[in-house]
Structures are given as C-alpha cells and as structure tokens.
Amino acid sequence: MAVDLSELLVIGVSTRALFDLEVENDLFQSQGIAAFRAYQLEKEEELLAPGTAFYLVKSLLELNTIANKKIVEVVVMSRNSAETGFRVLNSIEQHQLDITRVAFTGGEPLSPYIEAYDIDLFLSKDSAEVQRVIDSKKCAAAYLYAPPTDFNSKDTRVKIAFDADAVLFSEESEYRYKTEGLDAFQDYEKAHENDALNEGPFAKLLMKLSKIQEHLPTPIEYSPLRLAIVTARSAPSHKRVIKTLRKWGVYVDEVYFLGGLAKDKVLEAFGAHIFFDDQDTHLESASLVVPSGKVLYETDSPLNQLQKTTIITKS
Template sequence: MPVTLDGKIVIAISSRALFDLDESNKIFEERGEQAYTNFQIEHEDELLEHGVAFPLIKRLLGLQDPETGQNLVEIILISKNDPNTGLRVFNSIEKHGLHITRAAFTRGRTPYKYLNAFNSDLFLSANQEDVRLALQNGFASATIFAGAYLGKDENSEEIRIAFDGDAVIFSDEAEKVNQELGLEEFQKHEVEKCEIPLAPGPFKSFLAALNKLQKTFEKHNKQLIRTALVTARNAPAHKRAIKTLRSWGIGVDEAFFLGGLDKAPILESFDPHIFFDDQHTYCVNASRVVPTGHVPSGVKNAD
C-alpha cells in the first residue's frame, strides 16, 4: 500500500521556528548567501539550541495512538535553506531525538505552495511574508514571535494550546463592526446575531483536528491535550462565540472573556505551549510569558 499521512495532524515548521538560528540569520542578512552557506557548513556538526516552538513540537511528536502505537502527528520541516546548508538542521534534529524525517528545502523561495502537497494542518514560521501567503491560500499559519520569552520545558506530557477568537478561530465579521462602528455597536450586533454562527476563521480546522485527537485519548481515559479560548470579548458578546463553537460540534476546555484586558496574566497562568492571536499588540505582550504565534489575518492586519 502507498505511504500516506491520512489520519494524522500534519504540521509544517520552518527551521527558525524550531531552532535558534538568530546568529545564522544575522550573517545572511548582513553578509549575504555565500557567507551564510560557508557558516552553516563550517558549523554543521554543532548542535542548534531550542527555538520558541521546540517544546510544542517535541510534545506533539510524542502523541501515539493508544491502540496501535502509531504517531498521531507528523512534523514536516519546511526550510528556505538549500539541502546543503539544511544538513545542519537535520543533524540537530537527530541529536535532539526528534522523529522528523520529511522535509522540503526551497533555497530562498517561499514554501507555501508545498503545504498542500503535504496536507498541512498548520504552518509555523519566523517569516511573516511566508505566513501571509500561506494564510491567503487557506492554511492555518502563524509567525512565531521571538519576544522576550526565554522558553521552558517541564516533565508533564500535557499539551496546552490557546487561541484568540475573532480572526483566528472565527472570521473577522464581528471585528469589522467593532472597527467601523465602535464597541457599543459591536455589542449590539453580537446580541442581535447570537443565534447565528460566525463564519469559520483560519484556525477553525486546526482546533477541530485537536478536538478529534482529544476524543481519541478520552476513549482511554487520557487527557493529553488542553485547549483554551482567550478573547477580548466579554458579556453579552460571549454568547455568540460559545454558540458558534457548539454549532460546529467542537469546543475548548477553558474560555476567558476579558473585555479588552491584557491577556498576558491569564496566559501566564494557563501556560500554553503556544498561543495564537491576530493582534500585534496582544502578541507582543503575550510573547514575554508564553510562546506566541501572530496570525496576520482579518481587518486588524489589512494593508
């Protein structure tokens, strides 16, 4: 039978999201491709340190079907290196014991067009333009924020993932009303339409895939994945968000309706392995305490 990735969550990740490649990237930006190539080859046996997304990826790779023992998540390395300079990344993958065996090396060209070939559910990158192109082509995608977050890891097997609502899980329909008419009209609009589900946002399908994984483990009394909605909405606009998720047949384990308060304190308490938000300001604050991915979608990110 042909080899397929059917039944797995597939996450494509760039080398700079997985590992700390700041020094290498600085050489590329300041001295050009040839200097970068020479540096990578000269240091290809030196271990790369963890990047912001490393703890998340490490845990996801550990998720196995309780019945078959097969991995439930496939990680694809999507790198703008060429195969020659990319060898250092694969050497570090091996030394860190990560079961990542598939990759695409595109030598400077944006990799978004290969996401469909791998049936990718999520794309994580340090390059904002690559992420924008992926989002425009229908893939859940986020730019990893370096921020001030230094990274941490713990022994727990639990994976925690947090999402903003509007323009991330949901469309930006309601956010457009807020931007154009103000908070009072936004609240009125959401109360009037509380029985009408919001259209899906770019991360709806990824949340649904996580829900499916949760149910796989719950059959065996295991709770390895925990999700949270962390939104600037508050009452009475919370109803439409909850009823939209209900209409989709998916849910979250925790929900925080903050009414515009800074999300960082709540996120620090929930301690997700990644948080996704469309608003740059929230991402900057969140990235100081938790790994954060900026989702450049919706009216807040319109050019």
C-alpha cells in the same frame, strides 16, 4: 503506495521557527549565501538551541506515544539547500525529535509545497512566506515572535491557546467593533447569539485538534491535548462563542472572556505552548511569557485594508 496524511495533524515548521537560527540569519542577510554556507558547514555538529515552536513540536510528537499510533506528523520546511540544512538534520536527531519528513527548497518559496505535504498549520519567522500561505487559504499559518527568554514547559500536556475573532472566527465581528464601536458590536452579538459565527482562518485547525483528542486514551476532560480560547470578548457577547463551538462539535477545555484586560497573565497561568492572536497589542506582552504567533489578515481582507488606512492616517 502513497502515504495518506489526511487523518493526521500535520504541522509544517520552518527551521528558524523550530530552532534558534537568528545569528545564522543575520549572517546571511549581512554577508550573503557564501558566508552563511561556510558558517553552517563549520558548525555542522554544533547543536542548535530551541526556537519558538520547539516545545510545541516536541510535546505534540509525544502524543503519538500516548496514543500508541501516529496522530501527529511534523514536516520541517526550509529554503536552505540540503548541504546548508545538514546541521538542522543533526539537531533534530540530537534533540530526539521523531521527524522524518523535511523539505529543503534551495532558495525557492515554501508555500507551493503546503498542499503537497497536507499541512494543517504552518509556522514561520518569515512574514512574507506566512502571508503567501494565508492568501492561498490552504491551511492555518502564523508568524512567530521571538521565544520567551525562560520558557521551558514542564507540563506533560500540550496546551494551545487561541484568540477568538479573526482567528478561530471570521473577522466580521472584529471589523464591526473597529468600525462601529463596542456598543454596536455588543448589541449585534447579543441579537445573533443563536447564529453560529463564521469560520476564521484557524477554525479547521481547531476542528482537527478536537478530532485528535478522540484518539487519545483518556476522557476528553483529562486529555493530554488541552485547548483554550483567550478573548477580549465579555458579556453579553460571550454566549455566541460557546454556542458556535457546540454547533461545530468542538470541545474546548478552557475559555477566558477578559473584557479588554491584558492576556499575558492568563496565558502564563495556562502555560500555553503556543498562543495565536491577530493583534500586536496582545502579542507583544504575551510573547514575553509564552511562545506566540501572529495570524496575519488576508491581503485583500477588510481588516487589512482598515489597518493600512489607520497606519497612513497616524503617520
């Protein structure tokens, strides 16, 4: 009988996102597949160090023990062959990660296999692969920045932080802010305070995480899976966010309305295992203190077109 993963939180993570494989990737890019294969075979028994997504994956898998049943599944996905990926299998075992599903595509794109594995969130350090997944609209996806140099969370809880607009919510409000200015944005949000914001690319993931909390044997206020929103919004645009979450039936533990302040200090205090945002201006500083992922715009989205126009104008 086929296994049904629809009730689980399923994370698809590339090998470079899970482990530090930058030396190996540089070797592949500079010397080709033959040199890369030889290096991997030579280092087959050498343990790989954690990558950007490692502590998130490790902590999420530990929720299965707390729940006393499987509520999280992780699928390691790689364009390696089984031969060159054997070192990854050894490292998964040595790090004692409860991962049983692996996809080695032998150079073929990973995105066609997202639906086959029922992936809810795809994490990768290949921006082109992330873009393909985002354009397919099959699941949430993020391009991961390099990990902080000294991040090693001792918190036994899983902590996930999200930006609001163009991440959890649609890009409509973000586009209005960028094209019409702050005053027009604030006026519109206040006037539509009671209208739920449209779903963004990470809305379904947030809803799945909220459902996962229900399987944990603790009151939701003390859940070992802790969710936060860290947004540049402020009064009077803040109430629409809270009312939208209520209408979605989603419980978020912490919300920070920063009114344009930098996000890195709040994220460091929160201790996020991962932070998702759509803007490099926030991610560049945040990624120095917590693992961070960029939510790319869909190729044909208004924000992506606006971004391209801005780059051309500046150049």
